[in-house]
Amino acid sequence: MKTWLDAWPVFRQLTGNDPLGRGTAARSKATEQVVSRTATADHVAKSVCPFCAVGCAQKVYVEDGRITQIEGDPDSPVNRGRLCPKGAASKQLVTSPTRVTKVRYRRPYGTEWEDLELDTAMEMIADRVLEARRKGWQEEDGPPGNRHRVNRTMGIASLGGATLDNEENYLMKKLYSAMGAIQIENQARI
Ligand code: SF4
Secondary structure, X not given: OOOHXXXXXXXXXXXXXXXXXXXXXXXXXXXXXXXXXXXXXXXXXXXXXXXXXXXXXXXXXXXOOEEXXXXXXXXXXXXXXXXXXXXXXXXXXXXXXXXXXXXXXXXXXXXXXXXXXXXXXXXXXXXXXHHHHHHXXXXXXXXXXXXXXXXXXEEEEEEEOOOOOHHHHHHHHHHHHHHOEEEEEEXXXX
């Protein structure tokens, strides 16, 4: 018969069949009611962590169209089910309440951020890119008498972020090179 002592983990550990207190002795009622987020998922998508060049494989658990958990994929020879703290927190890239979902703009000398329509922002970016390209354009380089043609712009540089994937980096390199930029880098060299 169970007594009030059975609610005490140390009692269960000393009198039950879990002498190391790593199983049933340590389980509380609250623990019994906990259900893993992976257990209720209705879909699991395989993906790759976007944060660095290691390329750890991930399992993305989805429930009712929303990501509920991201874990390392045990099938991957790269990470064998593990993720570092950045990869383990990558769910927040999508679900964080602090995620910015609108275009934010602070005008020159402005002190406040304002929302912009995406179309407006794209037009502004295009105007600035064209102007920077034109202003920084170099047709030739070298000392007088030894000039050679370069046809490049020094007005545009790109520093990509670690969350860009291979395909995005490929397209960015093509785009910037086509515009004549030569200063093209990516931060993900860790
Ligand atoms: S950030 Fe971490 S989890 Fe993501 S690919 Fe790199 S090592 Fe793997």
